[in-house]
Amino acid sequence: MPTRTSIISFYVVILVLQVHYMYTKDLKSSCSTCRQITDNFNKGFDRTVKQNFGGGNTAWEERKLSKYETSEIRLVEILEGLCDSSSFECNQMVEEHEDQFEAWWFKRKTKHPDLFKWFCIETIKVCCPSGTFGPDCNGCVGGSEKPCHGNGQCDGEGTRGGNGKCNCNLGYKGELCLDCTDGYFNEEKNDTFSLCTECHTSCKICTGPTNKDCDDCKDGWEEDDDEACIDVDECTEDSSSCKEDQYCLNTPGSYSCKACDKVCSGCKGPGPDQCLACSEGFMEEEDKCTDMNECDQPESVCAEEHQECLNTIGSYKCQCAEGFHEEDGACNPAATLEENQQSSEDQPAEHEDL
Numbered sequence: 355m356p357t358r359t360s361i362i363s364f365y366v367v368i369l370v371l372q373v374h375y376m377y378t379k380d381l382k383s384s385c386s387t388c389r390q391i392t393d394n395f396n397k398g399f400d401r402t403v404k405q406n407f408g409g410g411n412t413a414w415e416e417r418k419l420s421k422y423e424t425s426e427i428r429l430v431e432i433l434e435g436l437c438d439s440s441s442f443e444c445n446q447m448v449e450e451h452e453d454q455f456e457a458w459w460f461k462r463k464t465k466h467p468d469l470f471k472w473f474c475i476e477t478i479k480v481c482c483p484s485g486t487f488g489p490d491c492n493g494c495v496g497g498s499e500k501p502c503h504g505n506g507q508c509d510g511e512g513t514r515g516g517n518g519k520c521n522c523n524l525g526y527k528g529e530l531c532l533d534c535t536d537g538y539f540n541e542e543k544n545d546t547f548s549l550c551t552e553c554h555t556s557c558k559i560c561t562g563p564t565n566k567d568c569d570d571c572k573d574g575w576e577e578d579d580d581e582a583c584i585d586v587d588e589c590t591e592d593s594s595s596c597k598e599d600q601y602c603l604n605t606p607g608s609y610s611c612k613a614c615d616k617v618c619s620g621c622k623g624p625g626p627d628q629c630l631a632c633s634e635g636f637m638e639e640e641d642k643c644t645d646m647n648e649c650d651q652p653e654s655v656c657a658e659e660h661q662e663c664l665n666t667i668g669s670y671k672c673q674c675a676e677g678f679h680e681e682d683g684a685c686n687p688a689a690t691l692e693e694n695q696q697s698s699e700d701q702p703a704e705h706e707d708l
């Protein structure tokens with residue numbers, strides 16, 4: 355049975371972890387807010403460079419113009435443009451540190467021209483110099499010169515948050531991002547430098563760039579007599595994997611099933627010349643399946659009186675000859691002009707039964 359104390363301490367631990375999480379997350383976002391503020395400050399500074407106290411150009415204003423450069427009025431104008439009105443964190447930070455901006459503007463600007471460094475890193479301490487992280491701006495894993503040996507991102511880099519560990523780029527792994535993941539091999543490597551290059555597309559694991567350097571072939575590839583990984587032709591292995599009206603197309607590492615040409619009944623490839631047999635209404639001619647002309651047969655396929663045969667792709671139609679129109683399944687002479695017009699609207703009936 356858990357005691358009351360152990361239950362309470364469990365919740366205390368959860369609470370502490372939550373607070374810790376919020377705190378470290380906040381430190382990262384505080385730094386990016388601060389960076390945005392100082393970026394906007396510099397933009398505001400550039401924007402107001404040609405401004406003066408406003409209005410005309412009297413001699414009095416000309417004399418005062420030089421003073422505007424360093425005036426409180428200019429500072430206020432810059433401060434007003436630092437945050438979107440919707441950004442709570444930004445506005446709060448500016449409000450909280452207004453006196454710091456004032457101090458920098460009037461007293462520190464000359465000695466500390468880089469506002470980001472002075473304000474975000476050294477004064478309110480939400481950021482760190484690049485290559486460093488955390489409360490004390492310690493060097494990232496792999497050193498502050500080249501965090502993660504240039505093969506990853508240092509967690510919290512440039513902020514007072516994070517843990518300084520590496521999130522390695524694609525192809526790299528290990529605490530120092532010097533090792534290669536499966537599918538990549540070390541093209542160059544020493545204690546401080548590593549270059550991982552992608553294996554040949556046929557390898558799962560490899561030691562070099564070609565298909566002969568595979569330690570293990572990927573699925574859909576197999577070792578040949580030279581121990582190189584080559585494509586498996588799935589289409590010769592198992593022809594039943596595609597449907598009857600499809601053909602198998604081998605691709606590197608795989609295969610796909612493609613629809614046969616509609617003139618074919620089964621096929622071994624694309625087009626009317628790859629049929630195994632012809633579809634109904636088509637016949638083989640010069641090694642291709644082509645449309646059969648049902649109308650061009652010794653015995654007429656349209657038996658009714660005054661009917662004529664019209665060939666279509668894959669089939670045929672029987673329709674009334676000119677001057678006749680269909681009525682109750684028979685072709686009658688078109689007697690009057692009106693009836694003639696009506697007959698031209700009649701749709702010829704398609705014969706499916708041959």
Ligand SMILES: *[C@@H]1O[C@H](CO)[C@@H](O)[C@H](O)[C@H]1NC(C)=O
Pocket residue numbers: 542543544545546547
């Ligand atoms: C490691 O290799 C890189 C690139 O080839 C080279 O610039 C560097 O000097 C080497 N470092 C050592 C310690 O050998």
